[in-house]
Structures are given as structure tokens and as C-alpha cells.
Amino acid sequence: MGVDSLGYVAFNVADFDRWRTILTQVFGMEPRARDGSDALDFRIDENHHRITLYPTGEDSVAVVGWEVGSIARLEELAAELRSRGVELTAGTPAQCKARKVRQLYHYTCPVIGCPTDIYYGPLVSHTPFAPSRGVAGYKTGELGLGHIAFWVKDLKATLAFYQEVMGFAISDYIAWDDNDAVFLHCNARHHTLALMAEAEGRPGGKFQHLMVESTSLDDVGYGYDIVRDLGVPVAIEPGKHSNDHMQSFYLKSPSGFWVEYGYGGREIGPDWEVKNYDQPMLWGHRMVGN
Numbered sequence: 464m465g466v467d468s469l470g471y472v473a474f475n476v477a478d479f480d481r482w483r484t485i486l487t488q489v490f491g492m493e494p495r496a497r498d499g500s501d502a503l504d505f506r507i508d509e510n511h512h513r514i515t516l517y518p519t520g521e522d523s524v525a526v527v528g529w530e531v532g533s534i535a536r537l538e539e540l541a542a543e544l545r546s547r548g549v550e551l552t553a554g555t556p557a558q559c560k561a562r563k564v565r566q567l568y569h570y571t572c573p574v575i576g577c578p579t580d581i582y583y584g585p586l587v588s589h590t591p592f593a594p595s596r597g598v599a600g601y602k603t604g605e606l607g608l609g610h611i612a613f614w615v616k617d618l619k620a621t622l623a624f625y626q627e628v629m630g631f632a633i634s635d636y637i638a639w640d641d642n643d644a645v646f647l648h649c650n651a652r653h654h655t656l657a658l659m660a661e662a663e664g665r666p667g668g669k670f671q672h673l674m675v676e677s678t679s680l681d682d683v684g685y686g687y688d689i690v691r692d693l694g695v696p697v698a699i700e701p702g703k704h705s706n707d708h709m710q711s712f713y714l715k716s717p718s719g720f721w722v723e724y725g726y727g728g729r730e731i732g733p734d735w736e737v738k739n740y741d742q743p744m745l746w747g748h749r750m751v752g753n
């Protein structure tokens with residue numbers, strides 16, 4: 464029971480041009496136009512795309528897409544969600560064609576509140592990934608797109624849902640200052656989902672960040688220089704996380720939430736032991752302005 468990886472994310476964005484500049488120039492992602500739509504897909508690996516921008520004039524998460532490896536397990540998860548009172552709609556042929564998947568179910572996550580797909584059968588392109596700048600590529604495959612983090616209203620209920628229904632397990636915890644965060648995995652990636660208890664000015668349901676993991680530390684460094692040259696605001700300076708050992712920096716996206724560009728995250732093995740950390744960083748990772 465549960466999902467296998469984070470497959471894709473899509474955002475409704477107000478500043479489409481700035482977003483496109485950041486995804487292509489900083490991250491080297493490959494933009495792919497859609498026929499009959501002003502949405503823009505972005506490719507980072509063998510899959511047709513992993514990220515989509517919709518120029519809707521406002522900023523919100525359009526969808527979080529969780530991949531399930533077979534139709535049987537997708538149907539099993541859909542039945543479990545329905546048994547818990549979640550209203551699912553089966554993807555129409557047009558929706559599946561737009562998302563480039565064989566089948567999907569769409570629903571609003573009952574605990575986080577975000578628009579969500581569960582799907583199987585993503586389209587894999589026969590042509591190679593053609594990066595917009597000379598990047599080595601991204602660590603994806605069975606680990607999925609990367610990781611996402613949300614502030615949540617009810618941390619206990621959200622944890623229960625993502626463990627019992629969505630098939631996640633706890634990797635570790637970090638509590639520091641007024642932050643209370645739990646990190647969860649659904650494959651060998653250290654965490655695919657991070658949940659943070661809501662706090663003053665950080666309401667539950669708000670998207671906190673997306674992380675993509677490069678296969679080259681130098682590409683993250685070049686990306687940081689490009690961010691500075693483009694005048695993109697940096698949220699967190701380069702550093703290394705205490706729990707997943709990711710070396711990364713965070714930029715402030717034009718939508719307000721952050722995007723983390725990482726390298727070298729460690730993976731969950733069979734003997735993984737859950738830990739509880741008192742800081743998110745080993746070194747660096749200073750908040751800009753502090």
C-alpha cells in the first residue's frame with residue numbers, strides 16, 4: 464500500500480517569465496511547450512517532464528503527483544482513500560494526456576489541503592534530456608523528482624495519514640527554535656516529504672519548498688553564481704543539512720516559496736535508525752539577513 468515516489472509537481476504562477484528564467488538558467492531544465500495550452504512543462508531526466516508551470520496570474524500549488532508502480536496498486540490506494548471518505552475523480556483521457564500518464568486519480572489531500580494526483584505509467588521520452596545549460600543531470604529514477612515540504616495544521620493527523628495510507632515511514636525529526644519538523648521517506652531518498660507544524664506567519668497548508676538533487680556539486684555551485692548574477696533572492700546560503708547530509712542552497716521563487724538546489728543527499732538503507740536533531744544544518748545554511 465502506498466506510493467513509490469514523488470513523480471511531478473505543477474504550479475500556478477503569476478510571474479511566468481521569471482520562473483521560466485530560473486528553471487532554465489539556474490537549474491538547466493528543458494522547457495517543453497504543450498500543443499493548445501500556454502502551460503510549460505520542464506524536463507530533468509528521462510521522463511517527459513517533472514515540473515509544470517501554468518501562467519494563471521496567481522501563485523499556488525496546482526498539483527502534487529505521487530507515482531504508484533502498477534495499476535493494481537493504484538486501484539488499491541484509490542480504494543483505501545475512498546474508504547476514508549476522500550473524494551477521488553478519475554483522470555479523463557485529456558487530463559492523462561496533459562499529465563503524460565496512463566491513469567490518474569485526483570483529489571484534495573484531506574490533511575494538507577493540496578491538490579493531489581496519484582498515478583501510474585509516466586511517459587518516458589526516447590530522446591535524451593537536453594539541458595538548457597550544461598548541467599550533468601538530476602538524481603531521480605526510483606528516488607523520484609526530489610522532495611517537498613509543507614507547513615501543516617495538525618502534524619499528528621498528517622503524519623498518521625501519510626504513514627497509514629500513503630505508505631511513508633519516518634526518517635527523522637528536527638526541532639529547533641520554534642520549528643517542529645518531521646521527515647518521511649517512501650523510497651531510498653532520505654525524505655520525499657517534510658512536514659512542519661504551523662506557526663506564527665506560517666499557516667498550515669502552505670507550501671514551503673521543493674528540492675531537486677543534482678548529480679554534480681559543481682552544478683549547484685554554478686547555479687548559485689547564476690542566482691546571484693540574475694539577482695534572484697537567496698533564502699538560505701550554501702550549507703549541509705544535519706539529517707540528509709544534502710549540500711544545498713535555497714532561492715526564493717517568484718511565488719514566495721523556496722526552491723532548494725542540492726547535491727549528495729544520503730539514502731535510507733535497511734538498517735536505518737530514526738534520529739532527532741536539534742538543528743537542520745551541520746554547517747552553513749544561514750538564513751539570508753542573519
Ligand SMILES: [Fe+2]
Pocket residue numbers: 610612672674723
Ligand atoms: Fe529540503
